[in-house]
Amino acid sequence: MRGLTGYAAYVPRHRLGKRVVAGYDEDSTTMAVAAATAARSETEPTAVYFATSSPAYADKTNATAIHAALGLPATAVAADLCGTGRSAFAAMMLAAQTGGIAVAADVRVGRPGSADEKRGGDGAAALVFGDGPVIAEVLGSASRTEEFLDRWRAPGAVTGQQWEERFGFERYSRLVRAAAVDALDAAGVADADHVVVACPNTAVVKRAATLVKGQKTVQVSPLGFSGAADAAVALCGVLDTAEPGDTILVLSATDGCDALVLRTTEHLTRNRQRTSLAEQLADGLAVAPLTYLSWRGLVELEPPRRPEPDRVGAPPASRSVAWKFGLTGTRCGDCGFVHLPPARVCRGCGVIDRMSPAAVAGLTGTVATFTVDRLAYSPSPPMVQAVVDVDGGGRFTVEIADAEPDRLQVGARVRFSFRRLFTAGGIHDYFWKAVLI
Structure with missing residues (x-):
């Protein structure tokens, strides 16, 4: 198996009280892109799971949208593993075997008064596996499977259901202990320094420290239960603070229990994610309850009194994949002028077809001018548009995400974030927005 070469978690900025919630223009795909682009690694993934x-x-x-946003070659596999935390563990194992990114x-939605509503959290995490300098070695793994009904959601339902938590705890506790012993034996480790426990059953999370002992810490996801992302998010939190040489036991208990043992290396300290999980959690933007419910389609507010946008056409979208998903323009080979969006004819010197790709998604920029439009169609008005000068060349008009009009000014610094502009006719219009730094 390949080792872990990079990682990153993504925590949306919006907060409903203390609960972390994704914005109206965020979904599982956009959050996955945010985590994947932030995961630093010296090796390029050969697959996206x-x-x-x-x-x-x-x-x-x-996964193909994530593949396009990362600008990976056409030979790289991109596959979905939809379902539960067990699917996420399968993605981790596949990535470790192939040198890919998991x-x-x-996006978690709970019934009013439910544990999901109180303890849920939206988020994403990316784990990159490959050869070369690794930040953590894979020492061993183990799995236990058992069929029982603890949590379920009917296809098409917005919210899920859960059986009485004591019933699930009795079964999960036995599986967690057994998988932990098997994984540690496979790794040749007596006890792990850090233990990560992820489980949809709240009783297991509450009693995690009594189920498995960690020499230093026993941790669960600080976001609350984040579904398929739960174990990976919690692991990112441990990697933010672990020391070189520490062993980490990851336990993902969903319809059984899967376990993975890692040992960190000396490369961890200089290859941690740029913004720690704790720092992301501390940076919140309050959202009103009624606004949040409208984002999830649970209440219908008065729509903007403007025509709704037309659905995106497949042919034009496919012709501009590099720009639309990868935010890649063109740079003139003669004069160096950067075109955003890409162009064949240089606006600087007039030369034709002398362009090379110019990716700007990972760059930052400066707001040259902006406008706050309270009449334009938007699921969360006002719509804020800005002209941004990109560091290294190029200028284009872009919408501001997580807009705070009072903070925005000419000269403000921004980065770029993959978002969903709108949905029409069942088609999501994905593109990049600017976010204040």
């Missing part, structure tokens, strides 16, 4: 229980599309591979993301 995407796990979620809240896919943006059915009958279409969502990405997990979920």
Whole structure:
């Protein structure tokens, strides 16, 4: 198996009280792109494995959008593993075997008063496996499977259901202990320094420290239960603080229990994610309850009194994949002028077809001018548009995500984030937005 070469978690900025919630323009795909683009690695993934229980599309591979946003070659595999936390663990194992990236993301919606509503959380995480300098070695793994009814959701239902938690705890506790022993034996490790426990059963999470002992810590996801992303998010939190040489036991208990043992290396300290999980959690933007419910389609607010946008056409979207999904323009080979969006004819010197790709998704920029439009069609008005000068060349008009009009000013610094502009005719219009730094 390959080792872990990079990782990153993504925590949406919006907060409903203390609960982390994705914005109206975020879904499992956009959050997966945010985590995947933030995961630093010296090796390029050969495959993308995407796990979620809240896919943006059915009958279409969502991982291909992540593949396009990362700008990976056509030879790289992109596949969905939809369902539960067990699907996410399968993605991790596949990535470790092939040298790919495992990405997990979920948008959780709970019934009023339910544990999902109180303890759920939206988020994503990406784990990159490959050769070369690894930040953690894979020492061993184990799995236990058992069929019982603890949590379920009917296809097409917005919210799920859960049996009385004591029933699930009795079964999960035995499986967790057994999988932990098997994995540690396979790894040749007596006890792990850090233990990560992920489970949809709240009783298991509450009693995690009594089920398996960690020499230093026993951790669960600080987001609350984040579905398929739960174990990967919690692992990212451990990697933010672990020391070189520490062993980490990851336990993902969903319809059984899967276990993975890692040992961190000396490369971890200089290859941690740029913004830690704790820092992302501390940066919140309050959202009103009624606004949040409208984002999830649970209440219908008065729509903007403007014509709704037309659905995206497949042929034009396929012709502009590099720009639409990868935010890649063109740079003139003669004068260096950067065109955003891409162009064949240089606006600087007039030369034709002398262009090379110019990717700007990972760059930052400066707001040259902006406008706050309170009349334009938007699921969450006002719509804020800005002209951004990209560092290294190029200028284009882009919408501001997570808009705070009072903070926005000419000269403000921004980065770029993959978002969903709107949905029409069942088709999601994905593109990039600017986010204040």
